[in-house]
Amino acid sequence: MISVGQQLPSATLGQLTKDGMVNHQVSDLFAGKKVVLFAVPGAFTPTCSEAHLPGYVVLADEFKAKGVDMIACISVNDAFVMKAWGEAQNASELMMLADGDASFTKALGLEMDTAAFGGVRSQRYAMVIENGKVTMLNVEAAKSFEVSKAEAILAAL
Template sequence: MIHKGQAIPAATLSELTDAGMVSHSTDDLFANKRVVLFAVPGAFTPTCSEAHLPGYVVHADQIKAAGIDTIACVAVNDAFVMHAWGEAQNASEILMLGDGNASFTKALGLEMDTADFGGIRSQRYAMVVDNGVVTHLNVEKASAFEVSNAETILDALKA
């Protein structure tokens, strides 16, 4: 599993924009920027839709005011699903990224097998990445939602 002080691995994530499909390399996403990246097990799932993403939507301005250039959400879903979920959640300030084949999630070592629920998914986590290097990482215990929420990350940014 990735740790604080390590570089984000090279991977490609997808985003559906008004101009069409965009492939983002992690090198470009994180270079010379300070990014909050959070991951959810799946778009449109209960905790993800009722608490995780909405918290980042509500606190986006405060997070950016704390020195963050980009807030990004990633899930092992395709870019079409992530785009639809972002629209449904009014997440216009959040970069909604699809990791459809879980290659990024696996490179981070943060995958989990949910078996009948959906197969390989991401663990729930949040991290701060400064110029491609992880400076803060909170990974949730199984079925928990305590340390990857927007409020906890905002508190860490203010510390």
Template sequence: MIKEHQSLPDAKLSELTDNGMLEHSTHELFSGKKALVFALPGAFTPTCSAAHLPGYVTLADQFFEKGIDFIACVSVNDAFVMKAWGDSQNAEHIKMLADGDGSFTKALGLDMDTGSFGGVRSQRYAMIVDNGVVTALNVEAPKAFEVSSAEAMFNLL
């Protein structure tokens, strides 16, 4: 599993925007930026939709005031699902990034196999990334939602 003070692995993440599909290299996306990244098992799932994403939507402006350049939500879903979910949650200030094949999540060592429920998914976590280096990482225990919340991450800034 990735640890604090390590660089993010280079991987591709997809983002469907109003101007079309973007393919981001993680090295380029995080280069020279301070970002807050949170990941979750799936778009439109109960905890993710009721608490995880909404917390970041609510606190987005305050994160930007504290020096965060962008907030990214990552899930092992496709970019179309991530955009639809972001639109439904008024997440216009959050990059809704799809890790379609789970390669980024696996490279981080933060994948989990949910079997017939959904296959390979991301563990729930949040991290602060400064110029491609993880400076803070909070990984949730299975079925928990505490340390990766927007409020918990805000307290780290």
């Protein structure tokens, strides 16, 4: 598993924008920025939709006031799903990123097998990234939602 002090692995993440599909190289996307990246097991799922994503939407201005350049949500879903979920959640201030084949999630060592639920998905976590390097990493215990919520990350900044 990736740890604090390490550079993010190379990967390509998808984002569907009003101009079409954009494929971001992780190294370029996070270069020169302070980013909060949080991962959810699945878009439109209960905890993710009722608490995890909304917390970051509500507190986006407070994160920016603490010097965060970007808040990004990532899931092992496709870019079409991530765009629709972001729109449904009024998450226009956040970057909704798709790791469709779980390659980034696997490179981080943060994948989990949910079997019939959806196969390989991401564990729930939040990290702070500064210029591509992990400076904070909070991974949730199974079926838990405490250390990756927006309030916990904001308090630690």
